Amino acid sequence: MSEFSADLTRPDLPARKRRRRWPLVVLVIVLVLAGLAVVGDRIAAAYAERRIASEVQKQGFDARPDVTIYGFPFLTQVAGRHFPHARMTARNVPVGGPLTISRIDGDARDVRVDSGFRAGTIGSVDGTATVAFGDLTKAAGQPDLKLTSAGPNTVKADVDLGITTATATAQVTKVGDQIKVHAVSVEGFPLSDVADDLDFTVPVSGLPMGLRFKSLTVSSKGVVLRITGSHLKFSG
Numbered sequence: 427m428s429e430f431s432a433d434l435t436r437p438d439l440p441a442r443k444r445r446r447r448w449p450l451v452v453l454v455i456v457l458v459l460a461g462l463a464v465v466g467d468r469i470a471a472a473y474a475e476r477r478i479a480s481e482v483q484k485q486g487f488d489a490r491p492d493v494t495i496y497g498f499p500f501l502t503q504v505a506g507r508h509f510p511h512a513r514m515t516a517r518n519v520p521v522g523g524p525l526t527i528s529r530i531d532g533d534a535r536d537v538r539v540d541s542g543f544r545a546g547t548i549g550s551v552d553g554t555a556t557v558a559f560g561d562l563t564k565a566a567g568q569p570d571l572k573l574t575s576a577g578p579n580t581v582k583a584d585v586d587l588g589i590t591t592a593t594a595t596a597q598v599t600k601v602g603d604q605i606k607v608h609a610v611s612v613e614g615f616p617l618s619d620v621a622d623d624l625d626f627t628v629p630v631s632g633l634p635m636g637l638r639f640k641s642l643t644v645s646s647k648g649v650v651l652r653i654t655g656s657h658l659k660f661s662g
Contacts, residue, residue: 471500474509477543481660482514486634491516491530495537507546509537519555522632525565528558528648532637545661551637551654557630558648562605566626575646581607585620594620598649600642604629605649635660 479493492515495503503509512534519527536549559573559581576582576595585592594612598605609617609624630639630651637655644650 470504471495474500474504474539474543475512478509478512478537478539478546478660479514481544481546482635485660486632487516487519489517507539507541507543509539511535512537514551514553516634519634521630521634523565523629525557525628525630526561527555527651528561529556530554530634530653532653545659548635548655548658548660550656551635551658553653555633555637555639555651555653556645556648557605557651562607562628562649565628566607568623568626571623575644578643581644583620583624585612585623587615587619592620594624596624598642598644600639601627603631603639605642605651 475493475495478495479490482493483490494513495509496511496513497503497509514530514532514534516530517528519530521527530553532551532553534548534551537546538549539546560569563569563571563573570586572584573581574583579598581596581598583594583596585594592612592615594609596607596609598607600606604627606627607624609620611617612620633639633653635655635658637653637658639651640654641652642649643652
């Protein structure tokens with residue numbers, strides 16, 4: 427009799443359980459919708475990156491560059507067709523003459539595209555173009571010359587003198603739109619003995635998209651050119 431009376435005094439038990447479930451249900455729905463929004467955002471980002479990269483490729487790249495667009499949420503950028511910040515990377519880029527740039531890394535700002543993603547403009551680009559030592563000596567007609575970094579603007583080279591090998595040091599500078607390598611010292615031999623091999627210039631012309639070569643430095647990977655550009659156009 428007491429158990430029956432206790433149940434009659436708590437008619438609100440099912441309603442309380444339903445009320446407790448609602449916050450959990452709402453939370454699950456919110457999380458699912460948020461997950462779908464993130465997935466949709468990433469799909470839109472991948473589409474925009476691929477389309478922009480395909481059009482940029484036509485401006486002087488042999489292969490489609492890698493394009494990464496920053497910012498979240500991304501769908502608002504797609505709706506406005508305006509991407510404030512992007513990163514572009516390209517490899518093995520031939521430029522004017524025999525020179526090949528092993529890697530270009532560019533930080534792009536204020537990227538705008540048309541409704542079909544077939545044309546657009548880039549407000550500014552600031553980045554680097556790395557010329558591997560092997561590509562530099564090949565372009566200079568000295569494919570057997572071996573260069574290594576010896577400082578921010580200096581390289582060391584093993585120069586074949588026929589009967590022996592000399593170790594020389596050379597400066598690397600920018601002269602106009604050229605990379606200039608000039609021997610400054612050699613161990614145990616007159617400097618004139620290495621002049622034919624370690625005094626040369628390599629032009630840097632025809633950079634894609636109208637990018638300009640501003641300065642250079644030497645790294646363990648090669649000669650690194652600082653490149654810039656503004657108001658760059660791309661289209662199919």
